[in-house]
Amino acid sequence: MTKPITYGMIGGGQGAFIGAVHRMAASLDHQARLVAGALSSTPEKSLASGRDLGLPDDRNYPTWQAMLEGEQARPDRIDFVSIVTPNHAHFEPANAFAAAGFHVVLDKPMVLNSGQAATLAATVAKSGVVFAVTYNYTGYPLVKKAADLVRSGTLGVVRKVFVEYHQGWLATPLEATGQKQAGWRTDPKRAGAGAVGDIGSHAENLVATITGLEIESLCADAATFVPGRTIDDDAAVLLRFKGGAKGVLTCSQVCVGEENNLSIRVYGSEGALAWRQENPNELWHTPRDQPRRLITRAGADAGPQAAAATRLPSGHPEGFIEAFANVYRGVIGAIRAKREGRTPDGLATQFPTVHDGARGVRFIERVLESSARGGVWIPA
């Protein structure tokens, strides 16, 4: 029988948002079991949260430091840790667990600055652990198809990319009401950056995932619209890519009425594509001088990459959790391959790594730097 993959979670306790999504995603294919946790920012709440999830007392830890010590001492120690804390509490546990030889899944933005990113990348290289950053939009089947359309040359030479991630939930000073997720996201010490870090970095990652283009330089205008806020809640960025393509990236959390409007359009010399996260089972492809074609997830012409990332027949909608689960499927496949001393294949080679995380952190820094200098062009 295949030995199950086990994991522990840091963050994701009572009242938290994304930890529960990670747990659903990790277990969707019945390939990983949550067996340990240090789930919250205080020992009392951590333990109460672990009891809610049915963690055994001896693996329900008051702090992540206690979990690291406890798990290191066990013969059946966890295979990996999922870190789903606010941004300021990413680097220390990720670096410590990776250094101790645990595989790591960490949410974005990876860390607060490029110095931390470099240290973490060095730790991961030294210990050889599997390390993923949950840029979960990479897991959508039709994002994989979009990447294939570009990489196979079907769109010709890419000329122009538009990507936007627009939300409206921070259009008022929600943080002043005590709302937990708004609280840390608008606190520069705990978030690092505002809209640029929270959602702009997803947009940057989506462009890189689909087009493979590298940003050469950028020119940014970040803003804070809500009075009293001390962090960006909106930004517009012009992009120049190596090779001559150009792009426009906008991200905002003050666009009233917008929910999670992440969308991308890519225009090449031979065709164009368009995809929206809020309708992820559809991808539009327009070959030049021909009518637009609708490619549906698991439908005709979705292709092998999308098929490998799909669980249901066409017409039954898949969404956020399945895409998130594809990142976990990749991680778990990579861990199994490592355990068995073989090279990973398929989805197990297709999840965002520490290098994607580091590039994302650098992007955030450069956007804020360009904006702070008055919206000037700077190297990326």
Ligand SMILES: NC(=O)c1ccc[n+]([C@@H]2O[C@H](COP(=O)([O-])OP(=O)(O)OC[C@H]3O[C@@H](n4cnc5c(N)ncnc54)[C@H](O)[C@@H]3O)[C@@H](O)[C@H]2O)c1
């Ligand atoms: N990939 C995505 O789509 C996505 C979506 C939402 C959030 N995120 C990222 O996930 C992270 C968490 O976001 P959230 O919205 O779930 O936040 P949240 O505030 O809802 O939850 C954070 C959890 O971490 C806990 N925590 C804080 N410090 C801790 C510590 N030292 N030890 C253990 N637990 C600790 C909190 O008690 C809470 O349970 C952030 O980095 C965010 O950017 C990613």
